[in-house]
Amino acid sequence: MNTHRTEHTDRPEEDFLPPPVSLTVTPPVPEPGKAVTLTATLTNTTRIALRATVLYLAVGGTGTGAGLGTLAPGRSVTRTWRTRIADDAEGRIVCTAHALFDVHRHGSDCTRATSSVLLPYRSLRGAFDNAGIASDDALTVADIDGSKSSLSAEALASAGLAPGAEVTYGGVPFTWPDMRPGSKDNAVAAGQTVRLSGSGSRLSFLGTSTWGEGRGDGKVVYADGTEQPFSVAVPDWYGANASAAVVLPYRHIAAGRDDSPVSLFTFGVDLVAGKELRSLVLPKVGDAPQSGVPALHIFAMTVN
Amino acid sequence: MNVSRRRFLTTATALGSAVLLAPPGAARAISGGSTPDYAPTKASLDTHPVPRWYKDAKFGIFVHWGVYSVPAGSGRQMASEWYLWYQSFETEPTWKYHRDTYGQDFLYDDFIPRFTAEHYDPDAWVRLFEQAGAEYFALTSKHHDGFALWPSEVTDRHAGKYGPKRDLVGELMTAARRRGTVRPGLYYSLGEFFNPAIGRPMKNFYTGAQVPMTGYRPVDDYSGDYELQQLYELVDRYDPELLWADGQWFRPAGEPPWRSEEPLAHYYNQAKNRPRPKGVVVNDRFDTHYDFATYEQRTNPTMDPQKWECCITMGYSWGYNRFEVEEDYKTSEFLVHLLADVTSKNGNLLLNIGPKPDGTIPDVMQRRLRDIGAWLKVNGAAIYGSTPWVRAEEEGGAHGIRYTVSPGKFNIIVLGAPSGTLSVPADIPLSATSRIRLLGHDRPLKWARSDGKVHISVPGTLPSELANTFTVDWERR
Numbered sequence: 076m077n078t079h080r081t082e083h084t085d086r087p088e089e090d091f092l093p094p095p096v097s098l099t100v101t102p103p104v105p106e107p108g109k110a111v112t113l114t115a116t117l118t119n120t121t122r123i124a125l126r127a128t129v130l131y132l133a134v135g136g137t138g139t140g141a142g143l144g145t146l147a148p149g150r151s152v153t154r155t156w157r158t159r160i161a162d163d164a165e166g167r168i169v170c171t172a173h174a175l176f177d178v179h180r181h182g183s184d185c186t187r188a189t190s191s192v193l194l195p196y197r198s199l200r201g202a203f204d205n206a207g208i209a210s211d212d213a214l215t216v217a218d219i220d221g222s223k224s225s226l227s228a229e230a231l232a233s234a235g236l237a238p239g240a241e242v243t244y245g246g247v248p249f250t251w252p253d254m255r256p257g258s259k260d261n262a263v264a265a266g267q268t269v270r271l272s273g274s275g276s277r278l279s280f281l282g283t284s285t286w287g288e289g290r291g292d293g294k295v296v297y298a299d300g301t302e303q304p305f306s307v308a309v310p311d312w313y314g315a316n317a318s319a320a321v322v323l324p325y326r327h328i329a330a331g332r333d334d335s336p337v338s339l340f341t342f343g344v345d346l347v348a349g350k351e352l353r354s355l356v357l358p359k360v361g362d363a364p365q366s367g368v369p370a371l372h373i374f375a376m377t378v379n
Numbered sequence: 380m381n382v383s384r385r386r387f388l389t390t391a392t393a394l395g396s397a398v399l400l401a402p403p404g405a406a407r408a409i410s411g412g413s414t415p416d417y418a419p420t421k422a423s424l425d426t427h428p429v430p431r432w433y434k435d436a437k438f439g440i441f442v443h444w445g446v447y448s449v450p451a452g453s454g455r456q457m458a459s460e461w462y463l464w465y466q467s468f469e470t471e472p473t474w475k476y477h478r479d480t481y482g483q484d485f486l487y488d489d490f491i492p493r494f495t496a497e498h499y500d501p502d503a504w505v506r507l508f509e510q511a512g513a514e515y516f517a518l519t520s521k522h523h524d525g526f527a528l529w530p531s532e533v534t535d536r537h538a539g540k541y542g543p544k545r546d547l548v549g550e551l552m553t554a555a556r557r558r559g560t561v562r563p564g565l566y567y568s569l570g571e572f573f574n575p576a577i578g579r580p581m582k583n584f585y586t587g588a589q590v591p592m593t594g595y596r597p598v599d600d601y602s603g604d605y606e607l608q609q610l611y612e613l614v615d616r617y618d619p620e621l622l623w624a625d626g627q628w629f630r631p632a633g634e635p636p637w638r639s640e641e642p643l644a645h646y647y648n649q650a651k652n653r654p655r656p657k658g659v660v661v662n663d664r665f666d667t668h669y670d671f672a673t674y675e676q677r678t679n680p681t682m683d684p685q686k687w688e689c690c691i692t693m694g695y696s697w698g699y700n701r702f703e704v705e706e707d708y709k710t711s712e713f714l715v716h717l718l719a720d721v722t723s724k725n726g727n728l729l730l731n732i733g734p735k736p737d738g739t740i741p742d743v744m745q746r747r748l749r750d751i752g753a754w755l756k757v758n759g760a761a762i763y764g765s766t767p768w769v770r771a772e773e774e775g776g777a778h779g780i781r782y783t784v785s786p787g788k789f790n791i792i793v794l795g796a797p798s799g800t801l802s803v804p805a806d807i808p809l810s811a812t813s814r815i816r817l818l819g820h821d822r823p824l825k826w827a828r829s830d831g832k833v834h835i836s837v838p839g840t841l842p843s844e845l846a847n848t849f850t851v852d853w854e855r856r
Contacts, residue, residue, distance in 0.1 A: 185725075
């Protein structure tokens with residue numbers, strides 16, 4: 076006997092579309108270290124009382140819950156939570172309104188609304204969202220192109236690009252990502268914002284493009300608020316490109332080693348020399364890599 | 380052609396051994412209750428709620444059984460229910476395997492007489508599903524090979540006439556209703572690998588010659604004269620709680636859209652318009668409205684307020700594959716962890732079994748089901764009827780943790796057998812007077828807060844090696 080199993084009596088009034096919960100985030104683009112207010116309204120559009128209701132409001136993984144007791148049919152209740160975005164917050168932060176309640180003696184249910192805010196990344200490394208490098212004995216840990224291909228960690232090391240290596244191409248120094256194969260080691264340029272500081276005469280990138288030329292527009296934002304747009308057009312990684320900074324003799328594909336060379340490139344934008352930098356908006360080329368769609372991968376960048 | 384009109388005729392001329400618990404005619408007579416009928420449009424169907432029972436159920440059994448259970452694969456890691464399709468390509472190992480094993484003149488349909496169901500005991504199947512702790516099941520009423528497991532009126536390609544010469548669907552539905560413990564559902568493949576009406580006639584794949592399909596009755600319109608009619612038959616004759624569509628990518632020539640809105644509106648209306656309405660549910664492969672999203676052989680990594688269902692095989696194949704060995708099967712531990720994971724994220728788990736052609740269920744599958752059932756007997760209070768908490772999980776510790784909420788309880792399901800002290804974040808709902816228990820253990824556990832965590836003393840002997848549920852009394856007022 077199992078007393079917890081569903082009671083096989085159908086009560087149609089317990090079948091309902093989820094009662095709506097709304098969520099607003101103020102300000103819509105909060106800043107790290109600053110206040111943010113979440114406001115949620117739960118409306119009981121069902122035909123039954125929602126018993127033992129708790130409404131949670133959360134930013135990222137943490138939040139607060141408020142007991143609302145029983146919410147009668149037709150009733151609405153609003154809760155507000157003011158909190159502070161962590162000083163070191165970056166990237167996509169999901170705000171959640173999650174209401175849970177009991178619908179019968181052995182059954183609970185929930186309804187949820189989410190709203191995500193995109194904060195600037197504090198560094199390029201923080202923006203890494205793709206694993207593009209695998210070692211020759213574990214190919215499947217990385218997928219640079221949405222088709223399970225990847226750069227070879229061994230081939231990179233032979234070309235001087237071991238994890239954390241300092242290299243110079245065309246007079247520009249870069250630090251190769253200090254990441255183990257299979258870790259997120261590059262940022263797919265999709266219009267995200269990365270904080271910059273200091274000043275220089277040129278912003279340079281080290282990266283490559285998969286599934287065709289990576290073409291898009293980004294901008295540099297200076298501390299005084301002025302913006303400088305720029306465009307990039309980075310060749311496809313496949314083949315030994317004469318303009319490449321690095322050519323690797325082989326790559327990984329899903330089936331194993333593929334003895335076709337692949338290329339990495341440097342590219343960049345001239346800056347207003349000496350002017351203090353605030354942030355960089357990466358070119359909007361494409362989101363997560365997928366077969367047949369160009370994606371621009373940035374492994375390192377330097378202001379000098 | 381007016382499908383609805385045809386359906387009335389079908390119903391009126393019914394139906395030998397049919398299971399008619401709520402005769403559609405009688406049901407229609409009392410219609411006009413509190414809610415308006417569903418119209419055959421996506422917008423109207425989208426107002427259909429996911430039934431409570433399906434939300435509460437969390438765990439169901441998928442059954443893939445058919446003519447493909449006879450050859451039962453051509454090797455390990457091969458989906459046996461696709462045998463016919465693989466056999467049709469010279470480049471596929473199954474093409475050669477079939478020729479070498481059965482000879483090139485042995486057609487797929489020659490397997491039909493070997494699909495005997497001689498030891499098929501529907502009552503024993505339902506008892507096994509009960510022992511597994513499953514709340515529902517979905518049987519392949521017709522898979523992509525077009526062989527119906529019930530005596531369909533629009534074709535002779537069915538188990539009533541060929542092979543078992545029994546109504547395999549009806550017998551299982553009857554057994555389930557008689558026991559009243561596990562809700563019966565039916566899988567149905569909209570399209571088929573081969574069917575003259577689809578524009579892909581059956582062939583001998585070695586000579587290229589067209590061959591007749593056993594039981595095929597010519598129709599003008601695959602969908603209107605056959606596929607939709609079969610869906611109406613399933614609904615009107617067997618009154619299933621769940622309809623699970625598949626094979627929608629095998630469209631008839633010209634790729635016309637499926638017309639699923641018609642049978643789905645009828646399905647919802649006949650469930651609603653009866654003295655005691657019941658909740659029914661459909662998946663997302665009818666090419667229109669759906670109640671739940673299908674995650675085949677994968678899970679949803681995040682909590683999703685849209686109800687979803689993970690369907691998954693124990694081994695590699697959905698249909699019985701006699702080449703699979705025990706090490707190809709997911710462990711009971713894996714499956715219990717999966718059930719907890721799926722539950723914590725608002726999903727259901729539909730776990731597959733593939734019976735043999737004689738109707739017996741392979742021993743390894745029975746053992747996995749009974750292991751899950753034994754675990755649910757102790758831990759079911761944290762699964763059935765539960766709902767996701769604001770955060771689904773914790774990872775990174777010695778064992779993964781999944782959270783669920785049920786009336787009066789906050790449940791911490793530990794994926795594994797922790798020892799010493801279990802530490803969880805301090806934001807779990809817990810007051811100074813809260814009691815924490817371990818399901819399957821008789822005394823409350825000691826706990827304390829420190830360093831921003833809640834530390835729970837774990838008993839030396841645990842109820843399960845697979846996963847253990849620590850449950851907090853939580854009066855939500």
